Amino acid sequence: MLPGEPLPVRLMNTVWADAAGVHDDLTTATALRRWLIDVGGFDLGNVPTPPELTEARILRDSLRRLAAFVTDDNRRAARSPVESADAAVAMINDMAADQARVVLLRRTDKLHRESVTDAAPVRTALAAVAGEAIELLAEPAAGALRACHAPHCVLYFVKTHPRREWCSEACGNRVRAARHYRRVRAGRQ
Numbered sequence: 001m002l003p004g005e006p007l008p009v010r011l012m013n014t015v016w017a018d019a020a021g022v023h024d025d026l027t028t029a030t031a032l033r034r035w036l037i038d039v040g041g042f043d044l045g046n047v048p049t050p051p052e053l054t055e056a057r058i059l060r061d062s063l064r065r066l067a068a069f070v071t072d073d074n075r076r077a078a079r080s081p082v083e084s085a086d087a088a089v090a091m092i093n094d095m096a097a098d099q100a101r102v103v104l105l106r107r108t109d110k111l112h113r114e115s116v117t118d119a120a121p122v123r124t125a126l127a128a129v130a131g132e133a134i135e136l137l138a139e140p141a142a143g144a145l146r147a148c149h150a151p152h153c154v155l156y157f158v159k160t161h162p163r164r165e166w167c168s169e170a171c172g173n174r175v176r177a178a179r180h181y182r183r184v185r186a187g188r189q
Helices: 006-014 027-037 050-071 085-099 121-137 169-188
Strands: 017-018 019-025 102-107 111-117 145-147 156-158
Touching: 006 050, 006 121, 006 156, 017 050, 027 050, 027 121, 050 085, 050 121, 050 145, 085 121
Parallel strands: none
Antiparallel strands: 017 019, 102 111, 145 156
16 A cells, blocks of 8 residues: 555555455465565565564554654544553664664675674564654654545555645545535535
8 A cells, every 4th residue: 555655654554444444454474474575675584473473563553653643643443552652662662673783794705794683584674664664753754744534544644745635546536525525415405
């Protein structure tokens, strides 16, 4: 969803809604692996473990909690299971700490630099998302983050154009169609 958005926003938007209700795209470890590869471009070996799936979902929910905080979003359907903004900050900071890499000198037939980390590939990928999220959620960049207030939408987006009000053209069209319908209906009464 919303391919032009930054990676943390795309992770937040793995929770989405339509007229049938709220949906979650990260329900299985295979779905997480597919998202990390297809959307994040991360090179993963194995399918994430159940604890890694849980970490990814907590990271996503923490991002949604902080996006709601930054955008003053109080939509009931957009609420995150993370209880507080402080808990979300702690989780994102903890995850981002795994970005730390050590550059070592290695010798084969020549000398070369090698960047290594102790974290597993999934944790390293999630740490990269968390690091990017810190840049997105902190001032001054946070001022561009928006919640889409179209009916049945719980997505977030980065306002890249002064006139942009919705996450997508589809949401904008729904709002305009509903506004037109109300006007037409009010004219008949």
